[in-house]
Structure formats: C-alpha cells, structure tokens
Amino acid sequence: MAKTMALKTRINDDLKAALLGGDRFAAEVLRGIKAAILNGEVAKSKRDEGLSDEEIEQVLAREVKKRLESAALYEQNNREDSAETERREADILRNYLPKQLSEAELKTIVDAKVTELGAVDAKMMGQVIGAVKQEVGTAADGAMVAKLVKEKLS
Numbered sequence: 001m002a003k004t005m006a007l008k009t010r011i012n013d014d015l016k017a018a019l020l021g022g023d024r025f026a027a028e029v030l031r032g033i034k035a036a037i038l039n040g041e042v043a044k045s046k047r048d049e050g051l052s053d054e055e056i057e058q059v060l061a062r063e064v065k066k067r068l069e070s071a072a073l074y075e076q077n078n079r080e081d082s083a084e085t086e087r088r089e090a091d092i093l094r095n096y097l098p099k100q101l102s103e104a105e106l107k108t109i110v111d112a113k114v115t116e117l118g119a120v121d122a123k124m125m126g127q128v129i130g131a132v133k134q135e136v137g138t139a140a141d142g143a144m145v146a147k148l149v150k151e152k153l154s
Helices: 006-021 024-043 053-076 080-094 103-117 122-139 142-153
Strands: none
Touching: 006 024, 006 053, 024 053, 024 080, 053 080, 053 122, 103 122, 103 142, 122 142
C-alpha cells in the first residue's frame, strides 16, 4: 500500500512545506489538487483505500490540460495575466507527472504498435491509440498520440 500512496504523500508534504515557507500560490494549487484527488476517490468509491499513483497521475494530467486550455482562452481574450497564472499552476502540477515523452520517442512507440497490431488503415485508429495510451500512460498527451497515429495510418 505504501507504493500506491507515495504521490499523495509527496503532495501533502509539499503542501506543508509551501504553507510553512509562505508560498501561498503553490499552497493554493496543491490544495486544489488534493480536492481533485478526493473527488476522484469519491467518484471511484475508493475513499478509504485512496487512489493509486497511476490514478492520481491521471487526475493530475487532466488538471494540467484544463489549465492549459484555460490559458489559451485567456490569451484569446487578451487576458495575459490570467493566462500566466494558469500556466504557473500547470507547471506546479507537472512536477508530479512522469517526464513527458518527446515526439520522436512517441513516434517510435506508435510505429511499433501499428506493426504489432497489423493496422493498415484508419479503421484501426482507435485500437492503436488505446494500445499506445495504455503503454505510455500519462507520459504523453492524448492529443499528440492521436495526431501521430492518424499521420501513420493516413
């Protein structure tokens, strides 16, 4: 059970450090992610045992994506200050995610999965995307996976 709670413990420890260090911005971001994790636990009926690190990474990846989408919307509406705040929050959350794969590394995995599954056309795009996402987890953005698979099968 210690393995599954390592990420949650790290977030709690970093929250305490931020509060003690007077970093109110980081503390607010970490409180928000703790709330998102709690919501995930309740939604999956895992309040007592908690989410695994992998499930917490999925929550974090969703939260990062939300912030980047919000930043883009703020930029479109000439609200650079709000966009910058969203990007800073995303940067803090990224510290808890695995290192992201480069496009070249991801392309290699996509090529291998296409060969492994014998995919020859766009009809198998969903299967290939699913297989790649299962292998890479949160180390790659789903949109990038979909783009590379579509390029490969087109």
